[in-house]
Amino acid sequence: MLYDFPVISLKQDKIVDVIKHLRDHAETKFQFLTTLCGIHYAEVNQIAVMYQLHNMVSNQRVRLKIYLPVENPVVQSLTSVFPGANWMERETYDFYGVKFEGHPNLKRILNVDEMIIFPLRKEYPLEDQVRVDKNDSMFGR
Amino acid sequence: MDVNQTATDHIYKPEEKQYSYLNLGPTHPATHGIFQNVLKMDGEIIEEATSTIGYIHRAFEKLAERRPFYQIPPITDRMNYCSAPINNIGWHMTVEKLLGIEVPKRVQYLRVIVMELARIADHVICNAVIGVDTGALTGFVYMFQQRESVYEIYEEICGARLTSNLGRIGGFERDFTPKTWEKINKFLKEFPTVLKEFENLLNRNRIFMDRTIGCGPITGEKALSYSFTGPNLRAAGVDYDVRVAMPYSSYQDFDFQIPVGQNGDTYDRFMVRQEEMWQSLSIIKQAMAKLPEGPFHANVPEFYLPPKEEVYDKMEALIYHFKIVMGETDVPKGEVYHCVEGGNGELGFYLISDGGRTPFRLHFRRPCFIYYQAFPEMVKGSMLSDAILTMSSMNVIAGELDA
Numbered sequence: 001m002l003y004d005f006p007v008i009s010l011k012q013d014k015i016v017d018v019i020k021h022l023r024d025h026a027e028t029k030f031q032f033l034t035t036l037c038g039i040h041y042a043e044v045n046q047i048a049v050m051y052q053l054h055n056m057v058s059n060q061r062v063r064l065k066i067y068l069p070v071e072n073p074v075v076q077s078l079t080s081v082f083p084g085a086n087w088m089e090r091e092t093y094d095f096y097g098v099k100f101e102g103h104p105n106l107k108r109i110l111n112v113d114e115m116i117i118f119p120l121r122k123e124y125p126l127e128d129q130v131r132v133d134k135n136d137s138m139f140g141r
Numbered sequence: 142m143d144v145n146q147t148a149t150d151h152i153y154k155p156e157e158k159q160y161s162y163l164n165l166g167p168t169h170p171a172t173h174g175i176f177q178n179v180l181k182m183d184g185e186i187i188e189e190a191t192s193t194i195g196y197i198h199r200a201f202e203k204l205a206e207r208r209p210f211y212q213i214p215p216i217t218d219r220m221n222y223c224s225a226p227i228n229n230i231g232w233h234m235t236v237e238k239l240l241g242i243e244v245p246k247r248v249q250y251l252r253v254i255v256m257e258l259a260r261i262a263d264h265v266i267c268n269a270v271i272g273v274d275t276g277a278l279t280g281f282v283y284m285f286q287q288r289e290s291v292y293e294i295y296e297e298i299c300g301a302r303l304t305s306n307l308g309r310i311g312g313f314e315r316d317f318t319p320k321t322w323e324k325i326n327k328f329l330k331e332f333p334t335v336l337k338e339f340e341n342l343l344n345r346n347r348i349f350m351d352r353t354i355g356c357g358p359i360t361g362e363k364a365l366s367y368s369f370t371g372p373n374l375r376a377a378g379v380d381y382d383v384r385v386a387m388p389y390s391s392y393q394d395f396d397f398q399i400p401v402g403q404n405g406d407t408y409d410r411f412m413v414r415q416e417e418m419w420q421s422l423s424i425i426k427q428a429m430a431k432l433p434e435g436p437f438h439a440n441v442p443e444f445y446l447p448p449k450e451e452v453y454d455k456m457e458a459l460i461y462h463f464k465i466v467m468g469e470t471d472v473p474k475g476e477v478y479h480c481v482e483g484g485n486g487e488l489g490f491y492l493i494s495d496g497g498r499t500p501f502r503l504h505f506r507r508p509c510f511i512y513y514q515a516f517p518e519m520v521k522g523s524m525l526s527d528a529i530l531t532m533s534s535m536n537v538i539a540g541e542l543d544a
Binding site: 001002003004005007031032033034035037039040050052056059061063082083084086087088091095108109110111112119120126 | 194195198200202203204206207238239365366367368369379381386387473474475476477478479480487489491493502504506510511513514515543544
């Protein structure tokens, strides 16, 4: 795998404390949350949440990842540390169904409230599954 | 009627205050896009605002998981459609970062020219619309003529105007023609006069200043905690610009300044954008003066479509054409994040490739989506008409907001 800056995988139970520590510690000072998103790794049955932090003074970036089981993806909300995480977490909930504990208003944001699936998960294909002409195996992959 | 009742009994006490609810949007002409805000109003003062977004959600992140890399630029066009070329080029640079492609210096300079033109077009719309919302329609008409000239330049480069799909992975589909340079020169000659005139209309205009100073302010600290970027963050006094912090596409070769505001209010946002247009003009002039000779695309036959004439009579070209169109070329496995300074701030592309023909995951960091969540806080306690101004000065683009 090719990475452009440090990527650190963590256990999910301490993630908010870790980010808070990175924000406040004098040597790291990652005071800016650039983005936050979910990733579905279907083959290992896990949903990852990616947090990307930025130290604007030293211009360093770091990416933190946590892995949650698909059946019950629950993690603490980051809104107490960065208020800007609010909509990003709602978006992650909307598309992946990750439940952020302690979020002030965790409901769908871009999709309709009546939607019953989490559409960015890999089990919901974009096109007809019967179609084989766009299958990677056709090209020796 | 009760005989003991006095006239003052008809005045509501604070605890029995009645609020009215106002639906601003989803399709209100003053919101310049499809946004809904339910405002809880105490007379004309906003007590609380609740934003609903997603009216034009088009599932770009899902779509991108089914498209080969060369088919993704049209998706990025439709995010911030006021400065589509920045989005396109940002995506091309993300792919180049994943593939490790070094693009020629000339391409980098040409890209800088296009991106700065796009920034001007973006800020022209935003600032002209701030003028309209304060009641000054004249400046808007003047400025929109100039946006038209920028679109004509795009048209000359790539054939399209609004949704440009400009450039290719590794460079441009063709070099700039003499006609393009002619149009750019014409724009560089005409635009400063119009911009100056626009500034004379508004910058020190008493009515405009009274309307915008102190309207929808945000402090630098708050803006950072809400992950603001771009002109809105700089208006609040934080001098963060991706072009300087992480120079891409040879921005380090140019000499320009980052305008910074102080109060983070509508007036500062307006002024920051105004000054950025002058800086963009200067960057374009510098890039044109220093433009190196050389090819207009990198030598990457696996990703850059060969010229059509060659496809018809050369075997290699035909093979590469077929491989690219079918998405059969090899890409490395990896995770990259690349950001560019879009019209509204840090526009990021987080690309995970698993070596397949399409991205495994593509996440767009859309500056609008992130800073629009501060809107209810910024308009709390202000007048309804200030909410309109705050929204237009934040430059919230529905396409980018909803992806």
